[in-house]
Structure formats: C-alpha cells, structure tokens
Amino acid sequence: MYFIQHIESITHQDSFQKKNIWDELKPLTADTGLISPDYKNYIPVAALRRLSTILRMGITVSKACQEKVSHEFDSISVGTALGCLTDTEKFLVTINTVSGDILSPTAFIQSTHNTISGQISLDLKNHAYNMTHTQNALSFEVALKDGLLCIDEGKSSVLVGAADEAIPFLERLRGSLIETSHPFTSGATFMVLSGKKGESISHIQACEVFFSEGNTENRIEKFLSSNNCSLQELDLVLEAGSDFKSKTSAHYSFPDYSGYYQSASAFAVHMANDWFIENSDSEAILIINNMESNKLGLTLIRRNEVEA
Amino acid sequence: MRIYVTGYGVISSIGENVEESLLALRSEKTGIKQGQKTYTERFKVGEISWTNEELVQRFQLTQDASRTAILGMIAAKEAFRGHSLNPGIRTGLISGTSVGGMDVSEIAYKDFLNGESDDLSIYRNHPSGSTSEQIAKELGIDEYVNTISTACSSAANSIMLGARMLLSGQLDRVVVGGTDGLSQFTISGFRSLMIFDDEWCRPFDETRKGLNLGEGAGYIVLETEETIKKSGKEPIAILSGWSNASDAYHQTASSPEGFGATLSMKGALAVAGLNPGDIDYINAHGTATPNNDLSESHGIKTVFGSAVPPFSSTKAYTGHTLAASGGIEAVFGILALNRGILLPNLNFKQAIEETGLVPVKNYSEGNTIKHILSNSFGFGGNNSTIILSKV
Amino acid sequence: MSDLKENLKAQIIEQLNLEDLTPADIQDDAPLFGDQGLGLDSIDALEFIVLLDSNYGIKIADPSEGKEIFQSVNTLADYISKNQ
Structure with a gap:
C-alpha cells in the first residue's frame, strides 16, 4: 500500500x-x-x-x-x-x-x-x-x-x-x-x-492509465473489481470529463474546484485525502480523469484501516 | 529476470538507419557540417538534410507532425520492424524529448507575434506528450504511452523506466528511447548559453570550447524472458544496469568533482551486479563543453580509479542530439557489443591537463566487449547511466 | 564615472531581477559573485554579457573573459569606459 x-x-x-x-x-x-x-x-x-x-x-x-x-x-x-x-x-x-x-x-x-x-x-x-x-x-x-x-x-x-x-x-x-x-x-x-502507514489517514490503492478510446464504465468496473471494490461501494467520485453522478452517493467535478490545467487530478488526490478527515464513514474514493476523451486515468484512494 | 533488447532503430546526421550509421562510424565520418536552415547556417550542426515533408514521404509515415515526432516515428519504426502487435504481449512506448513539437509551433507563434494569423491547429503538435502519442500511433501501440522530459538524459531515463516497468510486470514489451528535432528555439537557447563551438566540437580535448548541436532519434525494444518465449524474437543485447541520480549542484553546470555522475555510474553497476573492472567500453556523455567533460572525467576516475576502460564520446559524429542522445548512443553501444567495436572520439588531440584521460582515437572491430556503460547527463543535474551487455 | 556606476547599478538590478535591492545597496567595490557579495552565479555572468551588449554595445565573445570584468561595479565601469 x-x-x-x-x-x-x-x-x-x-x-x-x-x-x-x-x-x-x-x-x-x-x-x-x-x-x-x-x-x-x-x-x-x-x-x-x-x-x-x-x-x-x-x-x-x-x-x-x-x-x-x-x-x-x-x-x-x-x-x-x-x-x-x-x-x-x-x-x-x-x-x-x-x-x-x-x-x-x-x-x-x-x-x-x-x-x-x-x-x-x-x-x-x-x-x-x-x-x-x-x-x-x-x-x-x-x-x-x-x-x-x-x-x-x-x-x-x-x-x-x-x-x-x-x-x-x-x-x-x-x-x-x-x-x-x-x-x-x-x-x-x-x-x-x-509503504509505511505512519500518521497517514489514507492510501492510494491503485492507479491505472488508458491511452485509447473505450467504454469508460467497463474499464472502471474492471479496475474496481480487480481492487476488491465496486461502484456501489464508493463513497465519493471526483471526476473530470465523465459523468458518474447518478451512480454514486457523492460526486464532484474536480475542475470546478481546480480550474483547468491538465495535471489537476493531483489536486483531486488532495481533495480525496482531506475528505476522509471530516467524513468518518467514508472508505473509498475514486478519481476518474477523463479530461481528454482518448485517455483515462483511474486512481483509487482508501481510508486506512484503524488498528484494533 | 533479464531484460533483453530485441530491436533497434536510429536516425541522425550520420545515417537514417542502423546500417548507414555503422558505415559512417566505421569510416570515421562526421555528420556535422555548416547548417542549411536560416537559423543554423551560421553554425556547425548535425542536421538531417531532408525537410519534414520529405521525411514523411521517404519513410511512408501516415501522419504529418513535428520534426521531433517524425524523427521519432522513423527510428521507432525501424526498431519495431519484425515485431508484431499481439493482445497477449502488452506493449508500451516510453519516449524522451526536450522540445516536443517546438520546430513547428515556433513558426506559428512567430506569425502570431507578427500580428499575422497563425494556424491554431499546428499547436496540437506542441506538447511533448503529443509527440510520443503520434509515435505510438504510428506503431499501433496504445497500451501505455509516456514521455520523459529530463533534457539531455531523457532517452536514457526512458530506457530505465521501461526496464523497471517490465521487471514489475506492468508491461511485457516496451519501445524506449528518445527524439529531438532541431528548432530555432534550441539553437538560440544554446547560443544564449554561449556553449557553442564555432568549429568542430572536440570532446575530452584540452582545447574544447563547446558543443555542436544535432538532431535525431534512437529507440530500442525491450522484452522480458517470458515475452521472448512468446514473441520468438532473437535478443541482440541485454540491458543489465540503469540508474538515475541528481547532482543537485547547479541548474545548468555540473559539479566540478562529478558527484551526480559518480552516483549514477555506481548505481548502474550495482543494478547490473558488475564491478568497474567488468566494463569494456564507456560511451561517455562527452558534450565537449569545458564543464561537462571535466566533471565527467572526474566522475569516471572516481568510479574506475587508475583502470579507466576505453572510453569515447560519439557526439563529434552526431552533434549533441539532446533528448535523443541516450537512445542513439544505446544503438551505437549495441553495435559495439556485437562487433567488438571501440568507437573513436573524433577530433581529439590533446588530453585535458587536469585529468590526463585519453579517449579511444581510432575505430577498431573484433575487440572483446562484454559490457558497455553509457552516460547521459541533463540540465538540472539529471544524471543517468545504462549498462548494455552481450547476450 | 559616478553617473556610469549609478546607471550600471540600476541596470544590474533590472537585468538580474534583483527586485529587493536598490542601487544604494550595491557598493562600488563589493564583489558581485560568490557568497561574500551579491551571491551571483554563472547564469548572471551571461546576463552581464547581455547587459553590456544591449546598453553599451560592447560584445564579449568568450564568457571566461567575464571573470575579471564582472568582479565589482568598479571593474565593470572601468571596462566600459575603456571599451566604449
């Protein structure tokens, strides 16, 4: 992790x-x-x-x-x-x-x-x-x-x-x-x-990139299932260029907050990490970067498990 | 797990493919001459004489693009010749460039500055990342595309990242290297640094004054042991070592003692599991600037002590091709491995007083060469070394 | 000569983006390079060559010549008055 x-x-x-x-x-x-x-x-x-x-x-x-x-x-x-x-x-x-x-x-x-x-x-x-x-x-x-x-x-x-x-x-x-x-x-x-947890509250579980047009939803489902997750389990989606609003409980278009620059998905990681501070019941956040239609970046971020 | 090289391709002012390059290297013939473009005519440069349009036609490219992308397509296509795309072999492209599509966008921008209408569609070529996407498209690669932009070490770093991605199982095969076309931006930039030599550059020579710029591209194809079983390709070399380190001394100058260079050479030897004594030839960065060659010489002496192996810079052949240099020199390195070539350091006469190091002066074949170390150092103190070994 | 030095200081501040300095902060004989003086480096040395060219029409072809010339405002002013 x-x-x-x-x-x-x-x-x-x-x-x-x-x-x-x-x-x-x-x-x-x-x-x-x-x-x-x-x-x-x-x-x-x-x-x-x-x-x-x-x-x-x-x-x-x-x-x-x-x-x-x-x-x-x-x-x-x-x-x-x-x-x-x-x-x-x-x-x-x-x-x-x-x-x-x-x-x-x-x-x-x-x-x-x-x-x-x-x-x-x-x-x-x-x-x-x-x-x-x-x-x-x-x-x-x-x-x-x-x-x-x-x-x-x-x-x-x-x-x-x-x-x-x-x-x-x-x-x-x-x-x-x-x-x-x-x-x-x-x-x-x-x-x-x-690789060590330290004082962190969240971790990046996986990041995947695609360089061709394709069915975004299929790719997301495959990406999530290979990381033991599903669209329904996501607590928040931060996205650019796609629209999964209806499929998740909470949703933000991150360029609304970052404005347009092509590496703004890094700021979405910041939004995800800090989201976990106040939202104690949130566990998993997906960043969907479809800012350019022929490319897709998926980043899955999870709250760290609390050790007993 | 071994990383094999199964293909190579190159274009520069000494030749538009591997075969032509070998002939030029063998005949000790430089590609550097008085420039032919309006912005190069006052300088000695390693220029490829064809225009962009001519290159697209000659090499039957499917896309019109910037010079950087076109040169990249030509060399990458040669490297990938005989390879076929296959869903069972996940294939990526990692390409280095420093200027991307500047050679065409600077023309459009000039129109804009002069208040004339500029063709906005030209700017699609500008991003360095687009250069790689165009090259990938020419090869049909869409699994993974990435561009490394660390100035003159870009190609070496692309080779390194490719190897690491194969080792980690993210890809099965990867085309790696770099490309840079000459542009007015680059010529004026290096001119502003006052590190041109108006004569032919003289790497590692006491009287060296600076560099000659060049253009070109060089790519190699890397495969894992497992992939080779599927692809059936014959390996032509092993990529055995790689390393990148930061000099952290100055934005443009190298540290006098070659600290970053020492780190990257030692790092690559460690990855390869080799001792300095195992290296049979060093293809040095050797740009012929007073600063680089002295700093690199000190680094080489620190790593190799009193037993410095035969070494040379091939930049007096091609000029400094910036982000492409590590790719072009990897191709030269593979030629050297397979034919036992020691490549000469053209124009050398007099050793640097402070170091006394004498590079290879004449071309020879049939030497015993098992391991080659190749250096590429970039602005910002970005130092990289790769090691190629005989299969 | 003192006018030349004052102009030079203003030009140095502009060419090198030394926005926090005023001409009064630069002593005539203070070293411009190295940690003892203004802490300028080899990129600044190239900017000095631009400054001499654009303001005084003096061309320096070999940057290594700059070492002596760019020691201080005094040495710069000397060089300009002899070569203009």
Whole structure:
C-alpha cells in the first residue's frame, strides 16, 4: 500500500498548509486568481528572483512536504503537461524580437520541463532519483505510477507531484484545441508517499492509465473489481470529463474546484485525502480523469484501516 | 529476470538507419557540417538534410507532425520492424524529448507575434506528450504511452523506466528511447548559453570550447524472458544496469568533482551486479563543453580509479542530439557489443591537463566487449547511466 | 564615472531581477559573485554579457573573459569606459 504521509497544494483555492482543504473549498468563478503564499518564506531571495509561477509553486509545496516528514526523499517524480509555459513564451518572444547573437539565457534555461524537479533537488540538496514525466492530461498519473513503482522497489519516502501554469495565450486555443468551460488556472500538488502507514489517514490503492478510446464504465468496473471494490461501494467520485453522478452517493467535478490545467487530478488526490478527515464513514474514493476523451486515468484512494 | 533488447532503430546526421550509421562510424565520418536552415547556417550542426515533408514521404509515415515526432516515428519504426502487435504481449512506448513539437509551433507563434494569423491547429503538435502519442500511433501501440522530459538524459531515463516497468510486470514489451528535432528555439537557447563551438566540437580535448548541436532519434525494444518465449524474437543485447541520480549542484553546470555522475555510474553497476573492472567500453556523455567533460572525467576516475576502460564520446559524429542522445548512443553501444567495436572520439588531440584521460582515437572491430556503460547527463543535474551487455 | 556606476547599478538590478535591492545597496567595490557579495552565479555572468551588449554595445565573445570584468561595479565601469 502507498500511504499519503503528507500532501500540499498551491492552487486557486486557499489550499496551502491547511489542515483540511474542504474548509475553504468553493467552486471557482471566472475571475479566479492563484492564491500564493509568501514565497520568500520558502525560497531564498537569490533563487526566487528568477523563478516563474510554476517553479515557485513546485518548490514551495515540495519544501513544505519535506518539512513535515523526517526522512529525506529517496525518489522525486514530477508530472507536468505543458511545463514552464511562461519561460517558454518569454524565450520565444526574445528570439523573435532581439536581433543579434547575444540573448538573455535565463528564460531558456528555465523553460525545460525538468526545471521543476531539478530546482526541487537543488533546493533540497537531494541526490536521489529525479524524474519528470509529461503526458498531456495523464501527466500526473504517469508520474504517480513511477512513484508507486519506486515504493515497490523498496524506496521509503517518495515525493510525487504535478504542476502546471496558465498563460493568457491558452485562451486562444479554447474551443479548438482545448475543450473546456472552466477557467485556465495554475496549480501544484505534491505528496509524500511511503509503504509505511505512519500518521497517514489514507492510501492510494491503485492507479491505472488508458491511452485509447473505450467504454469508460467497463474499464472502471474492471479496475474496481480487480481492487476488491465496486461502484456501489464508493463513497465519493471526483471526476473530470465523465459523468458518474447518478451512480454514486457523492460526486464532484474536480475542475470546478481546480480550474483547468491538465495535471489537476493531483489536486483531486488532495481533495480525496482531506475528505476522509471530516467524513468518518467514508472508505473509498475514486478519481476518474477523463479530461481528454482518448485517455483515462483511474486512481483509487482508501481510508486506512484503524488498528484494533 | 533479464531484460533483453530485441530491436533497434536510429536516425541522425550520420545515417537514417542502423546500417548507414555503422558505415559512417566505421569510416570515421562526421555528420556535422555548416547548417542549411536560416537559423543554423551560421553554425556547425548535425542536421538531417531532408525537410519534414520529405521525411514523411521517404519513410511512408501516415501522419504529418513535428520534426521531433517524425524523427521519432522513423527510428521507432525501424526498431519495431519484425515485431508484431499481439493482445497477449502488452506493449508500451516510453519516449524522451526536450522540445516536443517546438520546430513547428515556433513558426506559428512567430506569425502570431507578427500580428499575422497563425494556424491554431499546428499547436496540437506542441506538447511533448503529443509527440510520443503520434509515435505510438504510428506503431499501433496504445497500451501505455509516456514521455520523459529530463533534457539531455531523457532517452536514457526512458530506457530505465521501461526496464523497471517490465521487471514489475506492468508491461511485457516496451519501445524506449528518445527524439529531438532541431528548432530555432534550441539553437538560440544554446547560443544564449554561449556553449557553442564555432568549429568542430572536440570532446575530452584540452582545447574544447563547446558543443555542436544535432538532431535525431534512437529507440530500442525491450522484452522480458517470458515475452521472448512468446514473441520468438532473437535478443541482440541485454540491458543489465540503469540508474538515475541528481547532482543537485547547479541548474545548468555540473559539479566540478562529478558527484551526480559518480552516483549514477555506481548505481548502474550495482543494478547490473558488475564491478568497474567488468566494463569494456564507456560511451561517455562527452558534450565537449569545458564543464561537462571535466566533471565527467572526474566522475569516471572516481568510479574506475587508475583502470579507466576505453572510453569515447560519439557526439563529434552526431552533434549533441539532446533528448535523443541516450537512445542513439544505446544503438551505437549495441553495435559495439556485437562487433567488438571501440568507437573513436573524433577530433581529439590533446588530453585535458587536469585529468590526463585519453579517449579511444581510432575505430577498431573484433575487440572483446562484454559490457558497455553509457552516460547521459541533463540540465538540472539529471544524471543517468545504462549498462548494455552481450547476450 | 559616478553617473556610469549609478546607471550600471540600476541596470544590474533590472537585468538580474534583483527586485529587493536598490542601487544604494550595491557598493562600488563589493564583489558581485560568490557568497561574500551579491551571491551571483554563472547564469548572471551571461546576463552581464547581455547587459553590456544591449546598453553599451560592447560584445564579449568568450564568457571566461567575464571573470575579471564582472568582479565589482568598479571593474565593470572601468571596462566600459575603456571599451566604449
């Protein structure tokens, strides 16, 4: 089992360093903005000056996670769908507007996807396995599956997370390449997973990914039954892009709360973990990530059993 | 359980398949020359001369896509040739890239910046993940698709993740490697770092000034022992070791003592159950930047002590192909294993004063080579090593 | 010369995003690199090359030349006045 030792999010919700994010959670409106902590409390000023939003979020939630667990991470696995968009766009503008050979390198350096995980390792002086996955709307799930594999291989303190940032340019693609009615948002959620229960309240039982069109309901039923569960036994479904509202007792569309970024299913894990705090009779939560119709991510999260 | 390699494919400026690459390696012929595109013409680059449209036609690809995806399709198709899809063999694709579809999206974005109308549909090629989905589609793979983006170690990390997923039983077979097409974004980016050499790059040479960029793709097919029984494929190599570690020193520079490099090389040896003395050839990362080659040399000396095996960088042949390099160099490594090749480090004249290390200078075949270690190091201190062994 | 130094300080703050500093915080002879001074690094050294090019039209082709030039505001100002 993969126990969630600690989880942190910076999103458009007031979600950072909260006991229970549901206390402040409300559906986002169109004029939503990122709720940022004072990054200076987490990142040295000398480093902070160069960092875009996605890097600030990623490093800060990672650091907050590291502060809460005593062990150094022995694996870091990060998912991002579009990576460091601000710096990518900035460097694109530079190469198209600055004539001559001498170009400012900082945006280029910070534009690669693994700047997030690389900066985390730098900030934490962490020499462990360090991976960056990017697979559109399943970017978080493939990073999570790597983290779970690390635990199977014997790693004991695994940092898994996802981050994406919105830039105004994305609005141009709405309706053509990106089908969503939700506002484009930024967000980062990182969690510490371990094979030992510790103080955790919930664990990830399984995560599965599909890369082709198919019957979602069949896939869900098969996934659940192979994990000794069924749709009827679920206490909550958090979903994007599918509609299992009528089939379960409680149901939320997680992009209503996260807004649209393709790795937002990581935030749904945070919603699931904290749901167990107040809802003492809830046992099992399924996250259905069907944000892109030709892909499906399923993540089953369970409350830890109370030991007698 | 052993992880077998049952296929390989490669395209770079020295050749558009394995056979052509071998001929170029044997004749010590570099693919690096003065660039032909408007944004490469002032530099020496390892450029593939065909345009995207020409490549799609020549290789009978079913999709028009970015250069990165097209090069990936070509090499992955070669690697997967002779393999068939079969519901009993769960097959995945893990592909590394650093720029994804930038070579086409940067053109659309330029139109947008200039106030002209940009073709929005082009941006569908942009996400790195889409690059891999297009390659997977070309092969018919839809069981599992993933993209690793850790800059210049991306392909090596894809190979590593593939092996781990086979070992854990999540897949039976996996196509792994990496691809990167040249784009203005990349050329300008490395230019801004001031690490180009205007002359031919000279890895591990005292007078080295920097790198030449290149483009290409390299993939290998991994199968478990069990899968081979079903697929009936003949293994061409064993993937015996892999490791990734973080240098945690600087965003772009490597630590002077090669700490991360040492960790990844030692880690891969441990996974393979081999001693440093078992390694017969090292395919170094060797980008020819002053910083990388010195740091890697120190790492090699730390791991191998006074008995450094024959080593070389093949980047003076292909240029630095970034996310593809670990895949391309894995293919070269398999060639070296099966023919006993020691690959030369072109353009080398004078050892780095501080280390005195002299790489392989001339091509030779028929050497006894059982185990090869291949390094790939990326920005952000992302260091990876794989070990390939003779079947 | 003192005008040049004051301009330089403002340009350094802008080019390097040192938003928390004012020109008064940068001493003329204080080391810019390393832990003793502003704590700048090799990426900043490249940004200095951009600064010299875009503000003063001075081109430095080899980044290793920068070491001597970028020691402090004094050495930078010296180099600019000799090469402009």
